[in-house]
Amino acid sequence: MLNAECFFSKMATLTETQPASLTLSNDEILRYSRHLIMPEVGMEGQLKLKAAKVLCIGAGGLGSPLALYLGAAGVGTLGIVDFDVVDYTNLQRQIIHSTADVGRPKLDSAAEKLKAMNPFLNIRKFNTRLSSDNAIELFKEFDIIADGTDNFPTRYLVNDACVLTGKPNVYGSIFRFEGQASIFATEEGPCYRCLYPEPPPPGLVPSCAEGGVLGILPGLVGVIQATEVIKLILGKGDPLIGRLLLIDALAMKFRELKLRKNPDCPACGKNPTITKLIDYEEFCGIRGEEAPAEVTTDEIEVEELKQRLDRGEDIYVLDVREPHEYDICNIGGHLIPLGELPNRVNELDTSKEIVAHCRSGVRSAKAVNFLRQAGFKKVHNLAGGILAWADRVDPSMPKY
């Protein structure tokens, strides 16, 4: 394939410039013996792996399996970019971190595990948020970038920086039980903007915290990314250049779509208009979007709701979460999931006082907005949702 060959020849040049300094010790030869006895790898391939420098953006769901397998394979230099700390809810899928790491920087946790698994690795830690100010300089120091981030602004940032520095972007993304994988930003192949010239408006595509994610999914996709990184380094096999792999873990079906380089692409097309990195938050429209403006006057605190319910006041508690969330914990509210509210609004009484709640207050704020526009005057949002109730009213209630 023309795409792959162009990259392979670049990689060969890269490793040829430093042959003398690169050898494998007896320990390394023993460690990597299962690679060395394969003709597809051999000593030559293992030396290419050792010479390679790969930057992993994110040490979370995708980054965990990615970094672990690249480290195990003997990729000589692994850069990791992550500014986040390990959270208890991460442990369901971010397998490089353990319970003892909760509260610690992900970077430290990841680097320790990688070094313990393979002391021959050169781990470079970047405890920073990737931004338009640092991405270009950072990417220049590596051969391949593996994108394991979790938001649209960074995806576009990584793509543009890869195109501008000429580094391939091994891409993976997930949602619930579906994943995508591809390689963007090679010279002959498409970039992320060829596929998605524009990001979705904020709020249209939920995050993992709102949509949930099957724990194994980033494992599946992250290892596919690691596989593609290794194939690029070795110059073997057919890489996912110009191919979008779609993974449906529930159906266990893998489909493939053709990706073409868009000749009019603003980043990698014939006449690129993106010649430097931009403000990606603005591009994705999320500046100033965080706090819903209508919340303050329509809110009620959990303590007040508790007191009024205890006094026997006739308040209709509307729970706009999903049935499986209701099963985890509830305060006895009437369950109408947010998505069903428009069709079931006739179940509500406009003369009654309604307090809407969800898990944290975001979905219920949307419900309150909707009901007010539908003519309901006495509607309030439970600030902080059922999480706040568990924190301040009923500590025996589980949090999720």
Add this chain to the structure above:
Amino acid sequence: MPKIHIPTPLRQYAGKQPAVDVKGSTIGEALSGLVSNHPDLRRHLYTEDGKLRAFVNVYLNDEDVRYLQKEATVVRDGDNISIVPSIAGGSST
């Protein structure tokens, strides 16, 4: 009849189905049929002036219709139409 594959983020607006059979001899007709039967999908797929949203890609089998005849692309029985929106989950939250 051609089949439209509904991506996960949009299934809640299509009666939770992963795929829907549609009538239509072109991509445009098939998508119109889809949003007529599932009106909640409309705002996710189309802008207010009726254009297909830029972050939504439509494929006929494995080819992006932008590189075929876009909404005029002919569809046949047994064809698979895929809606492929961008997803971004990867790292933390």
